[in-house]
Amino acid sequence: MLLTQNEQKEIDLIDTRIEELEKRILGNHQSTENIIPITDSLINTNALINASLVGREAVSMFMRRLAELDKLLDPAVEDKAVDLSAKMEEVLVMEPLLQQNAKALYQIQKLASVLDSEAIKNVPSLTDRLEKLTLFYLDRKQEADATTANTMDLLQQYNTIIVNITKSFVQFEDTVTRLEIAALPRKEAD
Structure with a gap:
């Protein structure tokens, strides 16, 4: 050939x-006798x-x-x-997802100015302050939880006292009613 x-x-x-x-x-070997x-x-x-x-x-x-x-x-x-009709069918099946993605992209574009704002750009510099506030919040939450638990104990004691007083009043009422009935003059039987 x-x-x-x-x-x-x-x-x-x-x-x-x-x-x-x-x-x-x-x-660069000068001798090429062993090189194939x-x-x-x-x-x-x-x-x-x-x-x-x-x-x-x-x-x-x-x-x-x-x-x-x-x-x-x-x-x-x-x-x-892949023929054109198969491609069209695939696009039609994916239409809801594509519309959802388009809406999400539109929202991101609308909010891009917010994401590029100075307040968002300053977030890394505020990390230390946020950590301090978080620790402060956690301390206050623990104090509030302790106060809530103490208040619940006091309410339980109060409820117990009120129940005991109510039982005592019921017993006093029964005793007074029996004594009043016993103190009533009796009608003599004819």
């Missing part, structure tokens, strides 16, 4: 680039792989289909393979 002049120039350019790469990797050029090594490796695949049809078939697999895994192929 004869190569055109442009194809030969391209091959020579690639060969030159490979040799430059070899020099960068291996360094990368292109020769690649050709030998390819020949060994092809020789090892002889008689193994499943692996050979897989190797032949690698190019096809690469094409199918390419994201650009999916865009071409």
Whole structure:
């Protein structure tokens, strides 16, 4: 097979680039007796792989289909393979989510001026003050919780006292009623 002049120039350019790469990797060795050029090594490796695949049809078939697999895994192929109606259906299914995202984006754009305000920008500098206020609040909350618990205990004691007083009054009422009945003059029986 004869190569055109442009194809030969391209091959020579690639060969030159490979040799430059070899020099960068291996360094500038004056003696090249033990160095095998990368292109020769690649050709030998390819020949060994092809020789090892002889008689193994499943692996050979897989190797032949690698190019096809690469094409199918390419994201650009999916865009071409999916027809317009399927794309339209997908957009229609996602319409509520897209509208929700659009509304959220609109709200963020409206509030962007607030997010860029000096008050928001000063938040990191106010962190120490916020921590002090938080500790102060926690101390006051603990005091309030203790006061609430003490008040609940006092209310329980008050309720117990009121219940006991109420029972005593009921007992006194019964006793007074019995004594009043006993003190009433009795009618003599004829």
